[in-house]
Amino acid sequence: MSGEDAPVQEQNAVDQKQESKPTEEPKTEVEPAAAGAADASAAATDAAAPATATTEKVPEEEAFTYRALVLTGYGGYDKVKLQVKKGKPSLKAAEVQVRVKACGLNFADLMARQGLYDRLPSPPVSPGMECSGVVEAVGEEVTDRKVGDQVMVLSRFGLWQEVVAVPANHTFLMPEGMSFEEAAAIPVNYITAYMMLFDFGHLRPNQSILIHSAAGGVGTAATQLCKTVKDVTVFGTASASKHEAIGQAGVTHPIDYRTKDYVEEVRKISPKGLDIVLDPLGGSDTHKAYNLLKPMGKLITYGAANMLAGQKKNLLAVAKNWYHQFSIHTLNLIQSNKSVCGFHLGYLEGETELISQALNAILDLYKQGKVKPRIDSTWHLEQVGDAMRKMQERNNIGKVVLITEPMPEEEKKEEAPVADKKKDDKKKDDKKKDDKKKDDGKKEEKKDDKKKEEAKKDEEEKKEEVKKEEK
Amino acid sequence: MSGEDAPVQEQNAVDQKQESKPTEEPKTEVEPAAAGAADASAAATDAAAPATATTEKVPEEEAFTYRALVLTGYGGYDKVKLQVKKGKPSLKAAEVQVRVKACGLNFADLMARQGLYDRLPSPPVSPGMECSGVVEAVGEEVTDRKVGDQVMVLSRFGLWQEVVAVPANHTFLMPEGMSFEEAAAIPVNYITAYMMLFDFGHLRPNQSILIHSAAGGVGTAATQLCKTVKDVTVFGTASASKHEAIGQAGVTHPIDYRTKDYVEEVRKISPKGLDIVLDPLGGSDTHKAYNLLKPMGKLITYGAANMLAGQKKNLLAVAKNWYHQFSIHTLNLIQSNKSVCGFHLGYLEGETELISQALNAILDLYKQGKVKPRIDSTWHLEQVGDAMRKMQERNNIGKVVLITEPMPEEEKKEEAPVADKKKDDKKKDDKKKDDKKKDDGKKEEKKDDKKKEEAKKDEEEKKEEVKKEEK
Numbered sequence: 001m002s003g004e005d006a007p008v009q010e011q012n013a014v015d016q017k018q019e020s021k022p023t024e025e026p027k028t029e030v031e032p033a034a035a036g037a038a039d040a041s042a043a044a045t046d047a048a049a050p051a052t053a054t055t056e057k058v059p060e061e062e063a064f065t066y067r068a069l070v071l072t073g074y075g076g077y078d079k080v081k082l083q084v085k086k087g088k089p090s091l092k093a094a095e096v097q098v099r100v101k102a103c104g105l106n107f108a109d110l111m112a113r114q115g116l117y118d119r120l121p122s123p124p125v126s127p128g129m130e131c132s133g134v135v136e137a138v139g140e141e142v143t144d145r146k147v148g149d150q151v152m153v154l155s156r157f158g159l160w161q162e163v164v165a166v167p168a169n170h171t172f173l174m175p176e177g178m179s180f181e182e183a184a185a186i187p188v189n190y191i192t193a194y195m196m197l198f199d200f201g202h203l204r205p206n207q208s209i210l211i212h213s214a215a216g217g218v219g220t221a222a223t224q225l226c227k228t229v230k231d232v233t234v235f236g237t238a239s240a241s242k243h244e245a246i247g248q249a250g251v252t253h254p255i256d257y258r259t260k261d262y263v264e265e266v267r268k269i270s271p272k273g274l275d276i277v278l279d280p281l282g283g284s285d286t287h288k289a290y291n292l293l294k295p296m297g298k299l300i301t302y303g304a305a306n307m308l309a310g311q312k313k314n315l316l317a318v319a320k321n322w323y324h325q326f327s328i329h330t331l332n333l334i335q336s337n338k339s340v341c342g343f344h345l346g347y348l349e350g351e352t353e354l355i356s357q358a359l360n361a362i363l364d365l366y367k368q369g370k371v372k373p374r375i376d377s378t379w380h381l382e383q384v385g386d387a388m389r390k391m392q393e394r395n396n397i398g399k400v401v402l403i404t405e406p407m408p409e410e411e412k413k414e415e416a417p418v419a420d421k422k423k424d425d426k427k428k429d430d431k432k433k434d435d436k437k438k439d440d441g442k443k444e445e446k447k448d449d450k451k452k453e454e455a456k457k458d459e460e461e462k463k464e465e466v467k468k469e470e471k
Numbered sequence: 472m473s474g475e476d477a478p479v480q481e482q483n484a485v486d487q488k489q490e491s492k493p494t495e496e497p498k499t500e501v502e503p504a505a506a507g508a509a510d511a512s513a514a515a516t517d518a519a520a521p522a523t524a525t526t527e528k529v530p531e532e533e534a535f536t537y538r539a540l541v542l543t544g545y546g547g548y549d550k551v552k553l554q555v556k557k558g559k560p561s562l563k564a565a566e567v568q569v570r571v572k573a574c575g576l577n578f579a580d581l582m583a584r585q586g587l588y589d590r591l592p593s594p595p596v597s598p599g600m601e602c603s604g605v606v607e608a609v610g611e612e613v614t615d616r617k618v619g620d621q622v623m624v625l626s627r628f629g630l631w632q633e634v635v636a637v638p639a640n641h642t643f644l645m646p647e648g649m650s651f652e653e654a655a656a657i658p659v660n661y662i663t664a665y666m667m668l669f670d671f672g673h674l675r676p677n678q679s680i681l682i683h684s685a686a687g688g689v690g691t692a693a694t695q696l697c698k699t700v701k702d703v704t705v706f707g708t709a710s711a712s713k714h715e716a717i718g719q720a721g722v723t724h725p726i727d728y729r730t731k732d733y734v735e736e737v738r739k740i741s742p743k744g745l746d747i748v749l750d751p752l753g754g755s756d757t758h759k760a761y762n763l764l765k766p767m768g769k770l771i772t773y774g775a776a777n778m779l780a781g782q783k784k785n786l787l788a789v790a791k792n793w794y795h796q797f798s799i800h801t802l803n804l805i806q807s808n809k810s811v812c813g814f815h816l817g818y819l820e821g822e823t824e825l826i827s828q829a830l831n832a833i834l835d836l837y838k839q840g841k842v843k844p845r846i847d848s849t850w851h852l853e854q855v856g857d858a859m860r861k862m863q864e865r866n867n868i869g870k871v872v873l874i875t876e877p878m879p880e881e882e883k884k885e886e887a888p889v890a891d892k893k894k895d896d897k898k899k900d901d902k903k904k905d906d907k908k909k910d911d912g913k914k915e916e917k918k919d920d921k922k923k924e925e926a927k928k929d930e931e932e933k934k935e936e937v938k939k940e941e942k
Contacts, residue, residue: 199767200810202673286801295822296670298810301801329798330757330772333813339671339769340811342804351766 064088067404068161069384071123074115076311077385080127080160089165096145097137097165098153102184102378104130105400106217107280107303108346110392112157114313116304119346120157128160129346132174132183133404142168150174152183154191156349160381162404169352172359175367185217185373185399190362191355192345193221196278196300199358200341205230207275210266210292212285214251215242215397218302222278223250224371235266235274245397249374263288273297281306286326295337301326302343311392374398380407535559538875539632540855542594545586547782548856551598551631560636567616567639568608569624573655573849574631575601576871577688578751578774579817581863583628585784587775590817591628599631600817603645603654604875613639621645623654625662627820631852633875640823643830646838656688656844656870661833662826663816664692667749667771670829671812676701678746681737681763683756685722686713686868689773693749694721695842706737706745716868720845734759744768752777757797766808772797773814782863845869851878 065086073079091097109127112120120127135149145151151171153159159166174183197203209226213219214236226232227250236251243254255265266274275297277289282304289299306321328340348355365371376396379387381404391400536557544550562568580598583591591598606620616622622642624630630637645654668674680697684690685707697703698721707722714725726736737745746768748760753775760770777788799811819826836842847867850858852875862871 195767199673200769202670282801295819296666296825298671298812301805303805304802325800325802327798327800328811329796330753330811330813331775331796333811334772334774334815335813335818337814337818338812340799340801340804341769341809342801342806343808344805347806347808348766354767 066162067381068126069128069381069402071113071120071125071127073123074113074313077113077388079113079123080384080388082381082384085161089163091137091139091165093140094142094168095139095165096135096142096151096168096171097139097163098131098133098151098171099136100131100133100153100159100162100164100404101180102132102404103128103160103402104184104186104188104217105387105391105402106130106188107305107391108188108344110388111304113388116313116318117346126158126161128158129156130154130184130187131159131164132180133164135171136163139165139168144168145171150178150180150183152187154187154345154355156346160384160402162381169356172356172363175363178366181375181378181401181403182373184401185375186362186366187359188345189217189221189399190225190371190373191358192218192302192343193225193278194358194362195345195354196302196341196343197222197225197276198361200300200339200343201276201278201298203229203232203276205232208233208235208270209276209278210235210237210262210274210289211251211278212237212257212280213305213394214238214246214249214254216280216394217396217399218278218280219246220249220374220398221371225365226250228365228370233270235262235269237262239394242397263292266292276300278302282326283321283324287324290326290328290338290340293336293338296339298339298341300341300343311389376400378403380405382407537633538852539597540599540852540873542584542591542596542598544594545584545784548584548859550584550594551855551859553852553855556632560634562608562610562636564611565613565639566610566636567606567613567622567642568610568634568636569602569604569622569642570607571602571604571624571630571633571635571875572651573603573875574599574873575655575657575659575688576858576862576873577601577659578776578862579659579815581859582775584859587784587789588817590820597629597632599629600627601625601655601658602630602635603651604635606642607634610636610639615639616642621649621651621654623658625658625816625826627817631855631873633852640827643827643834646834649837652846652849652872652874653844655872656846657833657837658830659816660688660692660870661696661842661844662829663689663773663814664696664749665829665833666816666825667773667812667814668693668696668747669832671771671810671814672747672749672769674700674703674747676703679704679706679741680747680749681706681708681733681745681760682722682749683708683728683751684776684865685709685717685720685725687751687862687865688867688870689749689751690717691720691845691869692842696836697721699836699841704741706733706740708733710865713868734763737763747771749773753797754791754795758795761797761799761809761811764807764809767810769810769812771812771814782860847871849874851876853878 065084068083068085069080070083071079072081089097106129108117108119108129111117112127130153132150132152135145135147135151138145138147145168149171150173152174153164153166153171155164155166155170158164172187174180197209201209203209203226207229209222209232211219211222211226211234214223214234215238219236219238223234223236223246226234233253234251235253235255236246237255237257238246238251239258240256243256246254253265253269255262273292273294275294277292277297277299279286279289279299279301280303282301283306285306286299286301289301293299304321306317310317326340333340345355362371374397376398377387377390378401381402384402387400387402390396536555539554539556540551541554542550543552560568577600579588579590579600582588583598601624603621603623606616606618606622609616609618616639620642621644623645624635624637624642626635626637626641629635643658645651668680672680674680674697678700680693680703682690682693682697682705685694685705686709690707690709694705694707694717697705704724705722706724706726707717708726708728709717709722710729711727714727717725724736724740726733744763744765746765748763748768748770750757750760750770750772751774753772754777756777757770757772760772764770777791781788797811804811816826833842845868847869848858848861849872852873855873858871858873861867
């Protein structure tokens with residue numbers, strides 16, 4: 001294994017694309033976005049179908065259209081476009097068709113947009129690893145799902161669409177009282193946090209842990225899960241403006257990583273170090289994490305967020321991350337009694353039993369009121385660019401969620417999220433860790449904003465046309 | 472951490488020697504071995520004191536002598552010599568003095584003799600990481616131990632002596648019904664196996680595991696501990712002659728690593744791979760272990776037994792082990808969802824709480840009859856060379872134990888172990904994995920046997936002299 005480096009991204013992953021389940025079925029051409037044209041007439045049995053369902057009498061197959069977010073190429077926020085697909089996804093044996101209500105945004109989606117995530121086939125392709133919705137058709141051999149079931153869905157990609165066909169064993173029944181937004185916020189973040197903490201981490205009472213980005217999706221989930229174990233000391237990094245929120249959520253010692261050296265801060269309180277460090281950053285932060293461990297400590301690395309600097313792929317940041325990539329010799333591990341673990345749910349495809357076990361445990365905790373997803377903000381599919389920006393700029397506290405409900409006309413003009421609890425965050429009173437990176441990012445964003453505005457205009461014009469047709 | 476290699480052995484570890492507890496106290500000169508001269512008159516309160524205790528009326532301090540095994544230099548079996556120390560070990564606050572009854576042999580002791588274990592100060596020094604015995608004096612501040620307590624002791628080194636002074640919190644009360652031999656066989660092997668399986672490994676029902684050297688000390692302990700978890704599939708390597716024994720102990724699939732490729736054998740039965748691999752071998756076997764893991768699998772490496780080839784340090788074997796040393800990049804770990812852990816009890820000094828927790832759990836299992844050390848053979852201190860040879864040549868099934876009870880005259884002539892359940896193993900009907908290594912080893916052994924015979928003659932002559940003096 002020594003020196004054997006797996007590629008982060010195989011941009012021409014043709015074979016992978018062939019594997020893809022959720023996106024390979026659309027029968028007809030992909031068209032430019034047309035919000036409001038979504039059609040659920042074919043799923044009339046589904047009481048929870050979108051309110052916009054039309055009732056025109058056209059042949060079922062032809063009339064079936066649905067909106068989908070499609071990554072059209074690697075790059076900035078505008079590369080994810082809202083399009084309308086025609087024709088029902090074909091439903092294979094052991095699959096169910098789900099009318100999607102809400103989708104979760106994940107860091108892997110941001111990486112994927114930049115071409116930094118090899119689990120997403122090359123564009124054009126629909127991103128999206130998790131969603132919630134209602135079963136509206138059931139394929140052969142499916143015995144444990146029925147039309148009308150409210151489910152959460154986990155998949156390698158392809159769930160940012162109004163309708164998806166997925167293997168039934170990738171769906172999980174939502175408990176009573178759970179909203180679709182919550183359901184879309186659970187699978188990736190909570191399963192990730194749960195498996196890291198309780199399988200690799202073997203978290204026990206009286207232990208101590210460092211959670212980076214404690215206000216993020218995984219960070220929030222991990223903090224809540226830590227609170228289910230007695231007397232766990234949680235160090236959590238976040239910018240100062242989020243400290244109150246993460247403190248309330250269960251972080252014992254919030255650390256402003258933008259103004260303070262988190263290693264020093266941890267050592268002040270826990271001179272001996274920590275039992276667990278969750279590391280989503282990669283690069284030199286992984287080295288720091290390792291050195292912060294006590295004997296029998298576990299470093300669990302689950303990302304390379306440090307690679308993300310700016311809206312588009314930043315080669316310098318990627319190279320830096322590679323250069324500083326942590327590698328470890330076993331004799332060193334032996335002499336320090338430490339463990340180094342890597343986790344990424346995107347590479348656990350097929351491990352349905354492991355995943356089900358974890359999710360069932362999480363849902364039990366949810367029913368007991370011990371965990372509850374924190375929704376930072378919900379956005380219409382049309383607003384996916386802003387939603388991604390919010391997450392990438394670390395302005396969220398909790399989960400950023402997309403909803404498939406079409407955007408009302410008045411909101412379109414305002415261009416605000418459906419429910420944004422932290423609007424002011426965008427003003428960026430916090431300093432970025434790496435100012436250089438930020439500047440690079442900004443330049444790119446400005447260019448992209450221009451492009452985006454143009455794209456939006458185009459889209460809106462097209463939508464107007466669609467509406468006229470409908471009338 | 473990249474490329475940072477910790478030295479296996481610092482031969483001139485002067486500072487380490489200064490840290491040493493159990494060996495720094497002997498007040499008087501170290502003398503050549505004199506079996507039978509052991510004296511426990513100072514510990515007359517101890518009913519279980521060696522039968523050879525003399526009752527001559529000389530000043531207590533002067534009369535106090537005890538036998539100790541001392542590593543006199545790095546090399547072959549003959550480098551560990553039996554000597555007599557004069558004067559009571561000084562007893563500091565928080566320490567207890569223990570009259571040792573039995574000592575465990577560990578792989579680290581074999582490595583240490585070759586100069587391959589940096590936790591043992593440079594010679595002359597007494598090896599020995601574990602023993603059992605009876606408390607015969609209690610230092611100030613000790614409240615939870617009293618004279619007469621039967622205890623097992625764990626230390627970094629220095630326990631292969633008839634009398635030791637050790638921190639009270641390095642001693643653990645023996646449960647009722649446990650023999651001294653069992654007690655000497657528990658600490659290192661069972662704590663190692665327990666912490667690897669249940670802390671790093673997080674072993675759960677229905678999982679699968681590969682245990683190398685399943686007939687060895689850690690292997691036996693690990694197999695028994697696996698049996699305390701429901702439906703764990705245990706693959707265990709051992710030479711064919713030991714398969715019946717390890718099968719009875721709980722190994723589901725014994726594999727003869729000398730005639731078969733264990734990777735292939737495991738894949739035949741578990742094509743997807745394993746949840747846990749315990750790796751005491753190092754070198755290229757660590758790579759194999761890693762590749763045998765399932766997603767969420769844990770590789771726990773706890774030694775470099777592959778470095779041991781022959782009686783004396785084999786530079787080729789050491790270099791080979793280094794060359795093949797496993798090193799891993801975090802991105803690889805992330806993309807395969809795996810964990811790599813290093814464990815060595817010798818580097819956990821000071822973690823008394825962790826160790827006590829593990830040992831208490833083990834003793835609970837012992838009391839419930841769920842674990843019971845398997846003693847391969849017991850040897851007098853005089854026979855330490857043969858005991859080490861038995862272990863190094865992998866002829867043991869279970870634990871090799873030294874006892875401090877002096878060797879009866881008739882046995883000395885026979886030169887047999889006190890109780891050797893597998894005498895015939897030495898005939899080596901099994902083929903060694905690496906014939907080259909074996910040959911190298913044999914040549915060295917022949918030379919050493921000669922030296923040893925000479926040394927024995929010397930010793931016996933000296934013993935005769937001592938006896939005459941006693942009379």
